[in-house]
Amino acid sequence: MSHCKFSISVMSxxxxxxxxxxxxxxxxxxxxxxxxxxxxxxGCFIIMVIAEFAGGATAAGIRxxxxxxxxxxxLEVNVRPYVExxxxxxxxxxxxxxxxxxxxxxxFHELTSVLAGRxxxxxxxxxxxxxxxxxxxxxxxDLPEEVDLERLQIDLEAGxxxxxxxxxxxxxxxxxxxxxxxISR
Numbered sequence: 001m002s003h004c005k006f007s008i009s010v011m012s013x014x015x016x017x018x019x020x021x022x023x024x025x026x027x028x029x030x031x032x033x034x035x036x037x038x039x040x041x042x043g044c045f046i047i048m049v050i051a052e053f054a055g056g057a058t059a060a061g062i063r064x065x066x067x068x069x070x071x072x073x074x075l076e077v078n079v080r081p082y083v084e085x086x087x088x089x090x091x092x093x094x095x096x097x098x099x100x101x102x103x104x105x106x107x108f109h110e111l112t113s114v115l116a117g118r119x120x121x122x123x124x125x126x127x128x129x130x131x132x133x134x135x136x137x138x139x140x141x142d143l144p145e146e147v148d149l150e151r152l153q154i155d156l157e158a159g160x161x162x163x164x165x166x167x168x169x170x171x172x173x174x175x176x177x178x179x180x181x182x183i184s185r
Contacts, residue, residue, distance in 0.1 A: 002055035005034070005082035006062055007048070012075045014045040021073060022047055025066030030054045050082055093143045094123065096175035097156075101165030103135035111137065114155050118147050135163075140172070 010022050019038065026033055031051035038047040053062065059079040066077050099111060108127060115122060124140040143149070149169060156167050170178070 003052050004055060004057060005050060005052050005084075006031070006057070006059060007050055007080050007082045008062065008066070009078045010045075010047045010049075010066065010070075010075050012045045012070075012073045014040045014043050015073060018045050018070060018073050018075070019047065021070030021075070022049065022066055025069035026051050026062070028069060029062045029065035030057060031062065090145075092123075093145060094172040095141050095143045095149075095169050096172060097137070097139040097141055097167070097169050098175075099135065099137040099156075099165055099167045101135055101160065101163040103129045103133045104163065107135055107160075107163065107165070108137070110159065111156060114152075115141060118152065118155075119144050120147065120152075135165075141169075143169075 008022075008026070010018070012018055023033065023036075026049060031053045033049055033051045035050040036047065038045075040046070059081070063077045063079045066079075067075055097111075097115075101107075112122065121142040122139055123142055125137070126139070127135075127137040129135055143152075153167065153169055156169070157165065160167075
């Protein structure tokens with residue numbers, strides 16, 4: 001029997017039991033979970049699931065099963081066929097970007113636009129505003145070999161003198177050693 005994979009995203013107000021409901025719906029629809037990533041942002045629950053299903057599974061059937069198992073949570077469910085990523089041509093060149101400073105509208109967009117403009121892929125990102133309006137961003141990025149690190153640092157800092165934005169781009173080994181964090185992929 002053939003198998004097919006689906007990408008599933010679910011969003012809801014955060015409450016106890018949502019992961020159980022989502023995984024129950026996947027199981028009920030005949031799926032086996034390959035990977036999950038879940039977070040809560042300001043009380044908003046978000047989960048991404050990659051799951052493999054027996055042939056004949058449909059996006060609508062999977063969505064109905066998840067919504068049925070989670071009907072008490074008012075889940076927003078999106079299901080689509082999984083698209084296998086292209087094989088990586090090179091080993092990743094992982095760096096961490098950290099930024100702190102005064103928050104203002106557009107700052108997040110400006111920083112991510114500099115990255116996108118240089119072909120820098122954001123692998124993981126965490127951003128929030130602390131009490132007192134301090135913008136905080138920590139991102140794991142894949143820096144192409146041809147990108148000049150010093151020029152990137154200068155371009156990221158450009159236009160942020162008034163924000164007193166402190167930016168640092170560090171190779172993952174240096175970041176891990178100086179921040180004593182355990183981050184695994």
